[in-house]
Amino acid sequence: MHRTEVVVTGLGAITPLGGDVESTWDALLAGESGIRGGVMRDHEGAGLPDTVAGTMAMDPAELLPPVQARRLDRSQQAAFIAAAEAWADAGSPDVDPDRLASAIGTGIGGVRTLLKEDDVLEASGTRRVSPRTVPMLMPNAAAALISIEYGARAGVYTPVSACSSGAEAIALGARLIRAGEADVVIAGGTEAAITPITVAGFTQAQALSRHTAEPASASRPFAADRSGFVLSEGAAVMVLESAEHAGARGAHVHAVLAGAGIAADAHHITAPAPDGSGQISAMRKALAQAGLAPDQISHINAHATGTPVGDVAEAHAIGEVFGRATVTAPKAALGHLFGAAGAIEALIAVLSVEHGVIPPTRNITTTGVGPGIDLDVVAERRDVPQEAVLSNSFGFGGQNVSLIVTGVRHHASRTAPTTP
Numbered sequence: 001m002h003r004t005e006v007v008v009t010g011l012g013a014i015t016p017l018g019g020d021v022e023s024t025w026d027a028l029l030a031g032e033s034g035i036r037g038g039v040m041r042d043h044e045g046a047g048l049p050d051t052v053a054g055t056m057a058m059d060p061a062e063l064l065p066p067v068q069a070r071r072l073d074r075s076q077q078a079a080f081i082a083a084a085e086a087w088a089d090a091g092s093p094d095v096d097p098d099r100l101a102s103a104i105g106t107g108i109g110g111v112r113t114l115l116k117e118d119d120v121l122e123a124s125g126t127r128r129v130s131p132r133t134v135p136m137l138m139p140n141a142a143a144a145l146i147s148i149e150y151g152a153r154a155g156v157y158t159p160v161s162a163c164s165s166g167a168e169a170i171a172l173g174a175r176l177i178r179a180g181e182a183d184v185v186i187a188g189g190t191e192a193a194i195t196p197i198t199v200a201g202f203t204q205a206q207a208l209s210r211h212t213a214e215p216a217s218a219s220r221p222f223a224a225d226r227s228g229f230v231l232s233e234g235a236a237v238m239v240l241e242s243a244e245h246a247g248a249r250g251a252h253v254h255a256v257l258a259g260a261g262i263a264a265d266a267h268h269i270t271a272p273a274p275d276g277s278g279q280i281s282a283m284r285k286a287l288a289q290a291g292l293a294p295d296q297i298s299h300i301n302a303h304a305t306g307t308p309v310g311d312v313a314e315a316h317a318i319g320e321v322f323g324r325a326t327v328t329a330p331k332a333a334l335g336h337l338f339g340a341a342g343a344i345e346a347l348i349a350v351l352s353v354e355h356g357v358i359p360p361t362r363n364i365t366t367t368g369v370g371p372g373i374d375l376d377v378v379a380e381r382r383d384v385p386q387e388a389v390l391s392n393s394f395g396f397g398g399q400n401v402s403l404i405v406t407g408v409r410h411h412a413s414r415t416a417p418t419t420p
Contacts (some may be wrong), residue, residue, distance in 0.1 A: 006174040006257040007246050008350050008405070010090025010239030012082040012188075015344055016054030016232050016334055019063070020085055024344075025351050028359045029381050033216035033333050035230050040199060048203070052215040053194045054232025054335030071132055072145070073110035078235035078340075079142035079190035080149070086186065087150060090239035091251055099183040101154035102147040103173045104237070105165030107339030107395075108193045109139030115195055142190050146237075154182040160339075162395030163303070165189050166236065167342025167403055171260035173240045183245040188237030189343035202231065205270075209306060219336075220363040221304035221329035222311050222377050224370040229305040232335030236344035255350040255405045258388070259292070261285025265398025272310060273398065276317035282400040283321045283390065290404040292388055294322045297404070299358050299378070301349045301391040304329035305336050312372040314392065319374055326376040332362035342393030346403050349389040353407045358382040 011021045016034025018024035027034070040051035060077035061069040069077060083104075113136040120128050135141055140158040147156045155176065159168040166189020173187030202208045209218040209228040220226040246253055263285060265278035272279065287294060300318060304311055304327070318325050330348055337344055352358060360381045369377050388406045395401075 004178045004180070005243040006177050006240055007243050008238050008254045008257055009241045009246050009251045010086035011254060011347055011350065012085030012089060013234065013236040013344060013347060014056055014058065014060060014078050014081050015234040015236070015337070016057055019058035021347070023057070028330060028333055028348065029357065031360050031362060033362060034232070035215045035218055035335050037212065037215040039194060040196065048196060048199055050212045051199055052209070052212050052218045052230055054230060055194060056234050073113040073136040073141070074192035075106060075110055075190045076136070076142045076145060078192055078233070079104055079237065080145060082188060082190070082235040082237040083146045083186055086237040086239050093184060093249060093251065095184045097151040097153040099154055100150065100152040101157065101173070101176055101182040101185045102143045102152045103157040103159070103169040103185055103187040104143035104146060105159040105161065105169035105189040105339055105343070106139050106142060107160065107162050107165050107191055110137035110141065111193050111195055111198070113137045115197065146186055150186060152186065161399040162397055163336070163338055164342050164393040164395035164399045164401040165339035166344070167346055167391065167393035167401040168262065170238060170240070170257070170343060170346050170403060171262060171401055174257050174260055177240060177242050183242050185240045186237060187240050188235065189340035190235035191337055191339040192233040193338060194231055194233055199231065207307060217363050219306050219332050221302070221306045221332050221361060222369045222373050222375070223364050224367040226306045226308060226311065226370065228307055229331065230335035232337045234337050234344065235340050236347045238347060253408050255353045255407060257403065258406045259286040259290030259404035261289065261402045263400045265400065267398050270396050272313040272394065276313055276320060278398055278400045279314060279317035279392070279394060280320050282402040283317070283392070286390060286402040286404045290388070290406065292404065297322065297388050297390050298386040299326040299328060299389055301345050301389060302327045302329045303392040303394045305331055311370070314394065315373045315375050324374055324376060326358070326378060328359050328378045329361045330359060332364070342401060345393065346391045346405070349391040349403070349405050352389050353386045353405050356383060356385045358384065358386065
């Protein structure tokens with residue numbers, strides 16, 4: 001049976017490493033860090049520790065017209081900027097509005113607006129609260145605003161699945177195209193939740209890195225001395241398109257979104273399943289949909305947040321499916337973009353395939369990998385053809401998403417039959 005193939009024709013991003021895709025990619029390959037210190041200096045009275053975080057390299061408000069910027073939460077600003085870059089990169093396609101959809105995931109939504117307007121309410125009363133508060137704080141606003149901007153009437157979707165939100169939005173976009181409900185989907189993730197309450201909550205949960213003296217070395221996925229993740233912000237967006245629609249308009253194709261797997265642990269609200277069953281299932285589902293064997297994956301873009309328990313769990317799951325696989329962990333340079341993490345890392349996987357390079361994992365050379373991490377963790381960039389890359393995103397709640405992207409030539413050379 002014929003299966004509609006999904007290709008990536010547009011890429012956009014704003015991250016701690018750069019204000020667009022090119023600057024983010026160049027900084028990642030150069031081994032730079034987007035992690036900065038002193039982020040919570042304005043909240044010393046809250047008793048917060050010295051906080052390091054991955055703030056966006058450019059203020060998104062300064063990249064938008066002032067009036068528009070004031071009407072958007074910071075997370076919406078980031079999504080808007082990433083979507084504009086992706087849409088332009090795709091050639092601003094002429095699409096039937098009823099065949100164009102928007103899917104933008106987020107873990108929290110407009111939490112900065114919520115906190116700010118709550119402060120206004122308590123200090124000055126109801127009449128001083130902004131009438132735009134609800135549209136600025138609701139999680140679906142980024143997807144809705146992008147739908148309005150580009151006239152996407154095939155549907156507006158907002159996966160809210162913690163750290164897997166962005167990847168789930170991309171998987172959903174591919175599903176819409178394969179189901180024949182859309183020809184083009186603007187898909188990705190956004191987050192801007194570096195706030196006192198989120199930092200305090202993660203601190204109390206002992207989830208944040210304790211290596212705060214040197215911000216650039218705070219995020220240490222897979223390292224022997226890792227102690228937690230670094231909270232970051234930003235957005236990444238892709239334009240997904242049916243291969244037929246892209247071919248008809250002569251679009252440049254970055255890569256093929258060949259497979260997506262989604263599975264649940266059904267185990268614990270924050271801890272991964274001890275046997276890795278959900279993560280293993282997601283990876284195997286992605287392989288099956290892509291029609292690939294484990295040994296055909298060139299490398300794995302790991303979820304790898306830098307937590308002592310999470311990294312070992314993922315290493316075990318990867319080992320069960322792939323054996324001693326080659327992996328990279330972008331969060332070492334980017335930090336954890338939470339709801340946008342899966343989107344930016346899927347975007348990095350696309351660029352890895354397109355340019356034939358595995359990005360380095362920062363902060364792994366000093367102490368080496370920790371016990372229980374039987375993986376080939378790439379410490380320095382490797383320039384080698386990448387036929388297929390798998391990208392993992394695992395979220396609180398036991399929500400697991402794996403995406404597989406392949407090169408255009410590799411995809412075209414495949415002769416094995418596929419099923420829907």
